[in-house]
Amino acid sequence: MIISRQQNKTEVTMKKYIIMLMMLIGTTMSLWAQNEVELTGSVTDNAGEPLIGANVIVKNMKGLGVIADMDGNFKIKVKEYQTLVFSYLGYKTKEVVVKNNRPIKVVLEPDLVNAVDEVVVTGMGSQKKLTLTGAVTNVDVDNMKHYGSSNLSNVLAGNAPGIIAMQTSGQPGKNTSEFWIRGISTFGAGKGAYILVDGFERSNIDDLNIEDIESFSVLKDASATAIYGSKGANGVVLITTKHGKDGKIKINGKFETSYNTRTITPEFVDGVTYANLLNEAYLTRNKGWYFSPTEIELFRNGMDPDLYPNVNWKDLILKNGANSYRGNINLSGGGSTSRYYASISYVEDEGMYKTDATLRDKYDTNANYKRWNYRVNLDIDITPTTILKLGVSGDLSKRNAPGMGDTDTWNSLFGYNAILTPVVYSNGYVPMINMGRDDQRTNPWVMTTQSGYHEEWNNNVQTNVTLEQDLSFITKGLRFTGRFGYDTYNYNWINHDQQPERWYANGRDKETGNIIFDKIKDKVDMHQSSGNTGSRREFLDFLLHWNRSFLQVHNVGANLKYTFDENIQTQNIGEDIKNSVSRKYMALAGQLTYNYDNRYFIDCNFGYNGSENFADGHRFGFFPAYSLAWNVAEEPWVQKQFPWLDMFKIRYSNGKVGNDYSPTRFPYLYTIDPTGERVYNFGTADHATRSEYTQGYHYSAMASPNVTWEIARKTDIGIDLVLFHNRFSLTVDYFHEKRTGIYMARNYLPSIIGLESSPWANVGSVRSQGFDGNFKYEDRIGEVGFTIRGNFTYSKNKILDYDVEDSPYSYQYQTGYQVDQLRGLVAEGLFRDFEDIRNSPKQMFGTVMPGDIKYKDVNGDGVVDDNDVVAIGATRTPNLYYGLGLSVMWKGFDMNLLFQGAGKSTFMLNGKCVYAFSQERYGQIFSDLVDNRWIDHETATLLGIAANEDPNADYPRLDYVTNNESRNNYRASTFWMRDGRYLRLKNVDFGYTLPKQWVNKYHLNDVRIYIQGSNLLTWSKFKLWDPEMGSSNGEAYPITKSVTMGIQVNL
């Protein structure tokens, strides 16, 4: 309340200034000479509940207005025959003409969201869904808020039609998702969507606080994105943030805490099982016994833990779960001349590593993440026709991780099997294996707890100013908007690193019986390394908007927009002067719309864009698009015949957009560098001194003068259907896109050209097509309101052109296959016996035995080698995404369910835990292997276990691979390919809103308490780790499953 009073105070002073300003400008308002009356009344909803804070204003008299009090009552001075406007969020606005001073009782009807009148934000401003002709999806922000995640990108999957998203890690601060609009349609460097927040470009959406979002729309076809010209090809995400509204201050708070565990935790075999498998791998390849039965027994009974350890590393370093905390408070409100929205939020995700109790007081080694977001949006009416909007927002985030183990922990955890080393030797030595002495093979306990800590923090500030001017005095319906934005980003890291002395127990001295210790790594004392990067972005945008209706049925609109933006990386940009030049971009865009009686629509767009990255003559591009729509439901005969048809619109769009992203700066420039001091000696200088060598110069990078942006030609056909008085709505789109001129290095120039580096060119081409759509059914049965909603995206692409070299086998070209198509050998099960091996084509990957993988000789040349590698399966990134949601409301209770799934995805397994013993004794083994692997009967007899000579076993004959041996079984093939399909209960949310009677007593408006679960259930054929990660070896921080409890309070 203190805040609100202060706010009111500033508001008053602000008002003063503005009034003075208005007088200075010379704008005066004439007052009508009518009788002034003092009117009282109340505002309630149709159940009689007072609407606290409802706005009461005098129509066309900005600045005159009051707000309903705690009981819904108001008092206002008006003149007779003026009109009062009553409004309240979520209710229909009502106008009442004042006739006398008798108290009035106003009842506001709840405003059910009307699908036809739904407002959608597009590139040129907001537009009713009815008049939309392009493929634009409005994502319901409320649905997104149900998901307990600190990252917006993780919420997109299953909620936003047309978006394909993948989360590859669950590590706090890195647990964001990659997403693509309508799938991947280029193999070039820039695949990501163009993101605009309040009209300003942003590099990602994860810095945003979900609670601050007012609207979220996805622009998918050429007609919607053409105005972004050379940046729109991968689709556009438009986000607007909340702004204040006239009325009393509203305070909104939300606090929640989550307990996070893992969706799927990899399961490994224990020490004794591992030792037995190691014996099996040795025996089955005729290498004898690795461990004697006595030694196996030592692993079992733990009598000699230094040499025969048995450690469960996973339990040693991982906690069962960790907590997250999220809190958010926002304030909004305003008077008639200025409005404000302010918010602050805090997110904390704790890490899942166990920490060393003795170090806890000194520093934290866990993988934690904290983030503070703030945002202030201020709107000021400078004159009745001029609005100035100021916005400041930012985020501060801090991520913590173990010193050595930020990225390598999982590698090491997957490497240290139970019997490799103990945690600490009995003499206090810290163990490390003696094979491959790279730091990555430090044991996971040392990595996570004994190696110092890593911290990094982001510090981003975004400021923007917008000026909106109504230009109706020039011509009716004309508006001008100008925007200026300035952002700075900073990223810093410091690594506090230390490493203990590490040893390996290499058996016992035969005479003394003492353990022989080899020193593997020296101690590294605590030291630090650090780094930083940063960038700055400036943005300028002018928009002229004109909209007018003639003769009731001719609706004409026009937009003209000029944009200029530049951004530059400000730190660590090397020595090349090229890197000191900002990335600049300029665009003029226009739009002309016409519709006849909201029935027939035509919309023409163009973007004329320039980018400084390309050579003169290739710098500017013209990107036109058009769309047509026919709203059948508005035809009089349809209205008569099918009164239940609220909207039936057929849309078509076609146009060109671009993708200007190029990883190289100024590819049209060449670089000449010195080649070194001792290039060629033209003199007599003797060999020993070499004093007279000449320094050489050459092209270290070639100029690619003709390089320009990729071009996408996009077509979209869609229908929008709304039925049964807005109960049911459906949108389905078919899209087709041909991307040409994909920016690629020309890696296959013949060497006769004589270049020392590859130039770039626009050579690739990809066609992609698919469907996306969503539906919603909303109804009420008695007191139960419910909504069923669903969405799906299916996209498939095909490479038409690719920078390739000649190959005798057409199946080895990229052309004709999907971007990132999986490739490998075709496995035909396991070899049954030696007879089978003799009768099969020779496999060129070392000696094979029965139980090894048998591959298909695709080209029929009698040998199986790399020429038999073909396209298999699909791609790692799913080509199908879908979500199905259900919301039910009954009295104060509400429940939301969201199922989300992905399909048409395959990925390849590899890594040391799948390829058992492929890195000799380094590497755990998944428990999964124990059940169904090939075991030949001789080995089985030796080991006293059951043989399994099933050619369709899940795992081949074990193999212990040393460096020089070939790896027949351990190659990418259909044998190791897995289906990445999954369906998960992504979200379940159960809430109860406390009755108003109770909460109003405590001056509260709404209080909702809820319990929520994320990723609670996952259905997938693949069980080793979470299939969404798309990992080939599972060596990453697992995706979390969480349960959240929270409370939301509105004041």
Added chain:
Amino acid sequence: MNTRNIRKIVLGGSLCCCMIAALTSCADDLDSDKYFDDRRSIESVFTDRNQSLGWLAQSFSFLKGALADCKTKETDINGAYFQCFGDDMVFGDRDMKMDLDGNARTSFNALMLGDYDEEVGKNAWIDAYKGIYQASIFIHNIDRNVKMTEEERSDFKGQARFVRAYYYWLLLRKYGPIPLMPDEGADYTQKYEELAIPRSSYEECATFIADEMLKAVDEMKDWNRFEAPNNTDAEFIVRPTKGAALAVRALAYIYAASPLANGQLQNGSHPSQVTDLVARELVNKDGTPLLSREYDESKWARAAAACRDVMECNAHYELYHYGIVVSGTNEMPQTITPHHDGDFSEKNWPDGYADIDPYLSYRRLFDGEIGLTGNTEIIFTRGYNLGNGIKSFVAHQMPNSPLHGWNCHALTQKMVDAYYMNDGSDCPGKDSEYGEGDGSARKSGWTTTDNQYKPLPSNVSLQYANREPRFYASVAYNGSRWWNNNPNENEHYPQIFYYRASGAERNNGYSNTSRYLRTGIGVMKFVNPADYQTGENDWNHITDKYEPAIRYADILLMYAEALNELQSSYQIKSWDGKQTYTISRDINEIKRGIRPIRIRAGIPDYQDGEYANQDVLRKKIKRERMIEFLAEGKRYYDLRRWMDAPIELAKPIYGCNVMMTSAQRDQFQNVVQITSLPTVFSEKMYFWPIHFSELKHNNQLVQNPGWKYND
């Protein structure tokens, strides 16, 4: 229309105009070129003297690696150097099965049996074209450099043109016909199909190289290194000269006239094992033959004229020679008077050898003793740019004990037999294992004292007695003396034996490592008396040696070779058009090419009957080249261009019986076949294969016959 409306229209219109104007006026903002004005550019490089010269140096830099003419097999596994192996020289290390260092690289057997794949040595191709592009940029930009005089610009441009044509020459010699690139460099922005340049024919390549070299002669300033006014300038001594350009032109013509490129079997007589398969198979995709199928004698005449251009030009090349040593030392032994033939023995240099020491004249040419300025014979060299190249070569020749050498380069019996006796006759038993020679037996017996058969020490087989001086400068026979000036060791003039060790003997003979001479005959060429090692890789005590890439002796012998092939007489203009040569099989002219070589070698001239017979003389000249250019990387290519490779490289390799101990020394000298070094020659070995990725990237490029495409 009232003024209010007009104002509205003007206002609205001007707003629109403003926005459009903003874009057009700010369009310049997108032009970042102003930031790059002072960035290093092709303009700034080529208006700066040092940077321009740096660009030129980079053009030459590709000569150092896989493209070196004469370098040990060491240092670059992407390279394959050809002076180390053939029917003259063998090496025993680098053998997958034998070498202790575990690095199975290109072994002698792999190279000799064609048991290498298309990727081996591919850097030669790649580097040559990089050098060609780099030089092309120089040629097309140096004219803008105002910091140089007109004369300097022209000189440097000529040097760039020389090196560019030299890369083409190295490619032609190794790969056969090759694609010729546009003069200014290919436009790499074109489509792959347009950049797929097919191979030009051998004749086109050779004339292109010759024509470019003539342009370079016009552009360059100096005729040779040793007389050039700036020859003391350390920046200039290794640069190419007009004389070098004329010499490469002659080489290209000689190769184009040789049987492999000139009608194959129609040129001279060839045994039945030799076929013209290569000429029939080496055709472009459109059917154009890349090797001439018809014999054209005038190509020999053209080649002879080009050699004569070198002999008569202003470069004044002369074979290196050293005067008589009266009182000798171990390092500079007293001159052994050459054979009294009544001709050379009566005259002083250049008409005879009365006043020179042939042994030192030949030895000092290679051993690093004389500087580049003092050597009038070297026409083109990379100087000292090959790093340890030739030093390493020497280290591989040096005996293990006491010199710490790798002890693995050896000579074949065929090579030993090729050397003449000091009177110009063949050695007894020459090529008897092949059923060739005069049927005599090898000499038996041993020297008993040091001065019995100079310069042999005692206990050396008499097979090595009374040989020509080049033999003693090139061959480290069993029992030869090496120098060892290591001050920490006592024995400074050790006698080295290659017997299989028995007892306490010093072990340089057979061992179960790869470090022994497979034939029991070592190599002395390139060794300086001051050379020794204190351990392996001790480069500090081996004298620097520049590379003899092209020397005058080559031109002289090629002149004789070309003339010998002629039946008709030809009138050919000299390179500058100032005179016309009459080119025919004129014995006196042939002698101009042969006699200087024989005089410097200290042996008598050929007999008149030998000069008279074309076939006999051809054999003599080939033998002369084999001797004169031992270990200079020339025989590998000579055998191929003559199409003698199918015969000579398929013959078994013979040598001493290294399994014998000193007690069995007679058996040691009994020549046996070296069965661990099998030999074979197949058609594919005429030309080096082109690596797969190049074939994949240029669909107009045909592979050399016998080698695989990428499938």
